Amino acid sequence: MILVTGGAGFIGSNLVDELLNQGHNVKVLDNLTTGRLENLSNASKSSKFKFYKGDLREFDREILKDVEIIFHLAAQIDVRKSIENPVYDMDINIRGSINLIQQAINSNVEKIIYSSSGGAIYGEPTNLPADENTNIKPISPYGASKFAVEGYLNAFGKIYGLKYTAMRYGNVYGRRQDPLGEAGVIAIFFGRASDNKNPVIFGDGNQTRDYVSVDDVVRANIAAVDKLKKYQEYNVGTGKETSVRELVTFMEKIFSKKITPVYEKERPGEVKRIYLDIKRLNDEINFKPDDVETGMKKVYEWMKDR
């Protein structure tokens, strides 16, 4: 039995669908702050699926009955909110995660596969692409809270023998990402383009990210159940950097129209350049992720179908 926390969210719901496809029994724990039941409409049709509305910080331990693996995705993911209210961010991301880990240990869960952030924990690395040995220097409370949980997992692993893998994602995009959310520039740009609105770029648009498709992120997560064995931390990206301006160029091709961005002041807590070295993942599972232009075309097709 597998538990996915945050399974009603963007990445979580895609993971749930694939786990069910592969024949697993899946439970979801989600408090529906940003997640939506609609994301689980396919999953809900399966007799192997069960949804529990509940909070990481306080949930009924019954939920963990028979659970062997936990994919832990539930989190406060908004960098700006983490700056405005770092105590709230800590409460969900750190306290909530510690509660989950402790309950998991009490319930004899074998392994936690944790969604961490390669885009946020390394800060502004001096060497790019950033590999997993890069110094941890987050420049937002969100980055700090995401990394803190890796520390707790390591400590609890040493004390109680709990197994874990930390998956450090780049900027994830794809099906079901909220076009009205605070994170997810590709979904936001696509949402605005389909409403004939100009995309808003914070800063000069030369900031770069490692954009990785949700399908590739799901694949890497599932590999963490029994294939990724050598390390406890894996970057999950494409190994390539793309600027926000380049995203606009790709969109012009996809939408076959001129797109003129509006520029606004850059936002604090956002790094200038980050992209991830994915050698570890590549060596172990021959990870060949979609490049961002190909991935964006797929998202566009999905959007059109809706």
Ligand SMILES: NC(=O)c1ccc[n+]([C@@H]2O[C@H](COP(=O)([O-])OP(=O)(O)OC[C@H]3O[C@@H](n4cnc5c(N)ncnc54)[C@H](O)[C@@H]3O)[C@@H](O)[C@H]2O)c1
């Ligand atoms: N989207 C990205 O680019 C990205 C990058 C790096 C890491 N991550 C990590 O991946 C995970 C999933 O992110 P996402 O983009 O799917 O975000 P999301 O907001 O769509 O998903 C988060 C889910 O967690 C749920 N949740 C929030 N607080 C909760 C709580 N206290 N108890 C129970 N459920 C709660 C939300 O309702 C939501 O369904 C997060 O841990 C995030 O930090 C995401």
